[in-house]
Amino acid sequence: MTRTVVITGGTRGLGFGLARALLERGHQVVVCGTDPERTEQAGAELGGIMARVADVADREQLAALWEAATSRYGRVDVWINNAGVSHTREPLWRLPAEQARRVVDVNLLGVLNGCAVAVSGMAAQEGGGHVWNMDGLGGDGRVVPGLGGYGATKRAVAYLTTALAKEVPDGVGVGLLSPGMVVTGLLTHGYSDAERRRAARVLSILADRVDTVAPWLAERAISRARNGARVRRLTPAKIAYRFATAPFSRRRDVFTP
Template identity: 85%
Template structure:
């Protein structure tokens, strides 16, 4: 049994990860910024939920203390919290939206790493996972340049931290691919959604498909410098090759 903290764990993929980890017998602590979602997540068996904004390091320090205080230590910390923005060119994006994306997706990951790695060094071990995403491989999508830039930076940060952590402590990347959450569909107009429907139907997956797979590997592959990727190049090629003969509907429950 491990103790796992999942930031942004009150909805979407984060909540899916939390539920899958509990099913595997682990102790789970999550955080979010919406008090109602936090209460709902905390009402689920095996989940301790706290209100915390990842852009505030002191709040993440309190989250660590709550997890370690309840369970004695934190074995795995997953920096999952993330937000997107309106699909606009960077020069047209309102400054408050751009700042929020950077604060959550990059500063939030840095804060989570700082808190968790410091605590793990003191306790003698542990592993931090950062969440990869669009832009992490350098690919660009029009209208999502700020979001993509933060994910590219998270990849660099993770690679650099893997060379800095003390013995017994590790950091790595979880790459969930295209998961059907509000983060994926955020900002689409109806026309854009219809244009993207074919690609999404081929490449996207539901939370309940991806989360259990990632959750198991977040524990079993917790080694420094590790990268766990759901949507591999081989899987992408196979899906496109077979798309004429298979029909996937990931948006209809």
């Protein structure tokens, strides 16, 4: 059955790959981004789909995105709060205030806004719908020095999703999509040369490219849309298996284009 899916931050990276994978499976997709030129280009690259400029930190802009999507397609079945940013790999006390604020605005406030808009809209439409929030480093309590601000927002999103699952009205669900380590700018940016060399081996074992992860997530974003669901790609068992088989693997260094 065809679904209508809205993806925030769907003009680049994993969001763009997810949009493409959903389109290939016959679904109707709407994306948003903050860069007007890139947003227009993404819409064209995805076959002329609806692609709108919207900052997730502004709830009114997300409400306008909902209205545009429902005006065209009649409803939104799945809403994916994918938009996310990271910051320079620095101890928190060295992190510029504007970077810290933007990370919180996009990663946490943006998810709060997306949930508020989508849940209220889905509660008012026949058949309800499902909201996915994107998990990330810190969501499960892991700590990486230098990424405290980013990790704190993802920890908050995990709590928010669990709490919201107990609050949503009948017919509406929320859940977490956990893509694992995905080779995008969000993962690989900010490394010094020395850090890059140290990280390369682990990331080459655990990280996957967008064209591998996106189809996997696309299938589950539709088939596992149940309240309180958590879809996790990089499980502890998979991590152990990858390290055990690493000497025999031909996986490429993720920093290699």
